[in-house]
Amino acid sequence: MSFPVLLSRSRTRWRNCVVQFEDALKKKHKKFVSEDFPRKVVGHNVMASQSSVMKTRNFLASERERKRNNKRKSMSSPEVREKQRIAQQNYRKRLKIQQTQQINQLQFLHQQNKELKNYIAYKKVQIESLKEQISELEEALEQVRKKDMDLIAASSEENNSEEQKTLADFNKRVQQFLDEATNYPKMVRFCKEEFEELVKEVGPAISETTFRGTFRKQRTIPTSKYSTASMVFITLFWLAHYPTLAMMSAMFGIHERSITQILKRTLTGMAWSFKDELKWPTDEEFERRKHEFFFFQNWDFKDAVCVVDGTEIRISRPSKEPFQKLSYSGKKKQHSLNILLLTWLNGEIFYFSNARVSSNDQSHFNEEKLRDRFIGKMFGVMGDGGFTFNRKTDTVQIIGYKPHRRRHGHLTEEEAKYNKYLSQMRVVVENTISRIKQWRIIKGVFRHWRNGKGQLNVNDILQVIVVLTNRKIKQQPIRNSDWIAPQWNEELAKI
Numbered sequence: 001m002s003f004p005v006l007l008s009r010s011r012t013r014w015r016n017c018v019v020q021f022e023d024a025l026k027k028k029h030k031k032f033v034s035e036d037f038p039r040k041v042v043g044h045n046v047m048a049s050q051s052s053v054m055k056t057r058n059f060l061a062s063e064r065e066r067k068r069n070n071k072r073k074s075m076s077s078p079e080v081r082e083k084q085r086i087a088q089q090n091y092r093k094r095l096k097i098q099q100t101q102q103i104n105q106l107q108f109l110h111q112q113n114k115e116l117k118n119y120i121a122y123k124k125v126q127i128e129s130l131k132e133q134i135s136e137l138e139e140a141l142e143q144v145r146k147k148d149m150d151l152i153a154a155s156s157e158e159n160n161s162e163e164q165k166t167l168a169d170f171n172k173r174v175q176q177f178l179d180e181a182t183n184y185p186k187m188v189r190f191c192k193e194e195f196e197e198l199v200k201e202v203g204p205a206i207s208e209t210t211f212r213g214t215f216r217k218q219r220t221i222p223t224s225k226y227s228t229a230s231m232v233f234i235t236l237f238w239l240a241h242y243p244t245l246a247m248m249s250a251m252f253g254i255h256e257r258s259i260t261q262i263l264k265r266t267l268t269g270m271a272w273s274f275k276d277e278l279k280w281p282t283d284e285e286f287e288r289r290k291h292e293f294f295f296f297q298n299w300d301f302k303d304a305v306c307v308v309d310g311t312e313i314r315i316s317r318p319s320k321e322p323f324q325k326l327s328y329s330g331k332k333k334q335h336s337l338n339i340l341l342l343t344w345l346n347g348e349i350f351y352f353s354n355a356r357v358s359s360n361d362q363s364h365f366n367e368e369k370l371r372d373r374f375i376g377k378m379f380g381v382m383g384d385g386g387f388t389f390n391r392k393t394d395t396v397q398i399i400g401y402k403p404h405r406r407r408h409g410h411l412t413e414e415e416a417k418y419n420k421y422l423s424q425m426r427v428v429v430e431n432t433i434s435r436i437k438q439w440r441i442i443k444g445v446f447r448h449w450r451n452g453k454g455q456l457n458v459n460d461i462l463q464v465i466v467v468l469t470n471r472k473i474k475q476q477p478i479r480n481s482d483w484i485a486p487q488w489n490e491e492l493a494k495i
Helices: 003-007 011-026 039-075 078-179 183-188 192-207 228-241 245-252 256-273 283-292 321-327 361-367 413-436 458-475 486-494
Strands: 304-314 334-344 349-352 380-382
Touching (some): 228 458, 321 334
16 A cells, blocks of 8 residues: 555545554564565565655644644634624623523512412411311201201101011011912912922022122121011012012002012022022933833834923013114014023923023024034934924034925925824923913013113023923923823724
8 A cells, every 4th residue: 555545545544544554564464465475575565664654644743733733823813803702792791691580580489489478378367267167167067966866866766667567567468478378379379388398498598699689798697677488479479470569569568679679689599599400411311211201202203302492582672772673573573582492202391591682493592502412312302393403514413303394385295294293292392381471470571671681680580480380390290101192092093
């Protein structure tokens, strides 16, 4: 690298080149000299490089000295001095302005401080006067409070006496119903002995619930002004006849709100007590029932052991438009809820679903996933024309029986005979539903649904009614054990 090339570069790059050059000299100039040159040539090149470096350093020093001298000359000129003097004057003026602004600000703050102290002193005087007024008002309030306590004590004695009279009247009226044994089947659908057994069964569960329809958080000795028998009696009477709360209040002599509290508490306790009574049977139970119902089955339906069907519970027209559309039944032309029932061939219930909005029987059957329970089993189910047990897309078929549909308005002789024998077996579920609808709350218009947010839970009501109806069916079966299917009777008549 030659000296003129170095001078042509900028100052910073120039210094870097010099430093790199010195490092190269320390490493015996290996970067610029190849190993093929003789040692004398290498030494001569090193000496030449050292002298060029010295010349470069001297040049840089002379350049720095020249710039300093030019700066001193420029500073000593009168124009520069005049500019400096003007700048100093402007600086002093700005400094004076800042000082005056700070002094004015301090004076303003001092004035504000004085006004604040005066305001605080004025407020202290006001506070003292308010304290005196408060003490006077407290004394007057204490006197009024004493008078109110005397009035409350007097009125509470009157209220207690009235409440005691109302409660005594209520217990007297209920006891009149309970004393007469002939009233039980008409009013609560049970005889006196069955009613007393039911009260003993559900009594512990009712004692664990509150009048809000919730369970007690603390295990305490429950105290209630109403006996368990009276609460169960009122609940069963309400379920069986479904009167209005105003009529119930007039009959038993207590407020409508008290009737609602009794119903919520009793229904919650009874539903919790009956929750494990209906369970899905095991495969062994299905096989046992299949052999037990051998003569219940017509020949074409020898694998059917149960029947499925749905029913609707009519409700009042909902107030909100979305629920109006969801709950409307095009089949019955009414607003209703849908439930599914599965019964044995003798009419006993072993499964029921919760009430569902916006559902026909098939969609409810699919939602409950009941078809999966019959996959790969040697027993089957039968239903009406509203069910499709095996679709074309189903890879696994189940044993399911449903009536033939009319083609062009006609059925063949064999199809008509098949539908006849099927309806003779399937009618048992219709009889079971009619037993359930003997309870007026299910047969009539259910008034307490209220878009699913009513005070009384419809599923608790269903749990109680279905279990009690199933107990009655077990006592009085729809089909006795000696019943024989019509097809068997026809064949026996031929013999």
